[in-house]
Amino acid sequence: MLTFQCPYCGVQACETELAAGGEAHLKRFGPGSSDDDFEGYLFLRPNVKGVHFERWRHAMGCGKWFLAARCTATLEVFGTYPAQTTEPPADIIAAIKARRPDWSLT
């Protein structure tokens, strides 16, 4: 069973307390953008097998959205961080590199 530490209330929350919210750090495209950009933002996902940045909501706890880095091939969780960021923080990247030396943020 997946467990994440909620970065807001500090609780170790298991997946029954949480709601998954899909990929994190999507770049949003709105009116006036090209069809390609809009399609990419709305539908196309890399769907990585490996390190995945994603959104979760502590639905049965504090109710807040947070972000997490997790491996989709092994379910290993590298860390969680607040949702008010546009890219993964340095300590999360360091935690991933410690476990996956070949991995790089692309």
Next chain:
Amino acid sequence: MRRYSAFAIAREAMRHHLGWERAWKSPVPKARYDVIIVGAGGHGLATAYYLGKNFGIRNVAVIEKGWLGGGNTGRNTTIIRSNYLQDPSAAIYEKARSLYETLSQDLNYNIMFSPRGVMMLAQTEHEIRGYQRTAHANALQGVTTEFISRQKVKELCPIINIDGPRYPVLGALWQPRGGTARHDAVAWGYARACSDMGMDIIQQTEVTGVRREGGRVVGVDTTKGHIACDKLGIVVAGHSGVMAERAGFRLPIESVALQALVSEPIKPVMDVVVMANTVHGYMSQSDKGEMVIGGGADNYNNYTQRGSFQHVEETVRALIETFPIISRLKMLRWWGGIVDMTGDRSPIISKTPVEGVFVNCGWGTGGFKAIPGSGWAMAELMAKGHAPLADAFSLDRFREGRFIDESVAAGVAH
């Protein structure tokens, strides 16, 4: 190929069963093929089969990373039905269901198609309206279904508790010619027929890269070296995103785990397939007597082929209320498969941005029932450039907003 028949069994019985030949060959890959299909599951093998049978394209290789039929083809709950709401879905699933009717004779391989009837329980007022609408749509589409009363449900499946306090049964959508088939046999039967047509089925070989020249596919790199091809079909279900990345494009797909479980075998207690979408559970009894139970998919990206305990609990808890008889059954096996979900819960059978590369994916939680129809449509698309059954399922429907929205129509378990 030696044909299977009652006479063949009698002949082999006289000589200690020494005359059976291998069902398919395991050849060394050639340097070049007209068509390469990646993925030897049901959909990939059916595509190859209909390429050969309907279009005479026989210089074909089917390349499989693991073993034949070892992915979702061997992990589903074997339900076959075609009671879909949208016209394009009903067309392709009904094509598949009708091909299943005669597939054993067509392949000379017993796939044990059992049209025992599928009922989808209506347990809320909303579901009654939804299924009545589907029944009307099916009447226009030429798919035989009917909305039946709760008394008829009880008559068809006496072990159902129709007066459950929380989930009373109010009626059901009944498809009398839906049912089940032996899932492995579908893959094995297609593989044997493909091998017989001279196609190469190459197992334990991973496609690691797609070679392109001027925006067109020229071959694939595999763990057994480079193989050239004119056309490439990617039919890899859960790993579609990974293969698309190797071919240089992205797909509107996310991969999640879907799980199922079977109980210990018991005497025959139900001879229909029952799906209960309100409680995310469905159940049928296999020929061995095991109760085959499926539930909802996890909602986060996952490639591990493992499910979550709480989904099993959720599914079984709800089913026990509808089927009190199963409350003391022990569960024998429990497994997960990786399913490829699209936003509108409909598949993708399409050309791609790379010329000569075709994808067949996005079947999500309901691919097994579609195998013959999916292969039929994909083969026509690869041979002729378009196919009546496949055109609505093209990749550009997302860009153009032409969704085939079965997520609203079925929600789960389809």
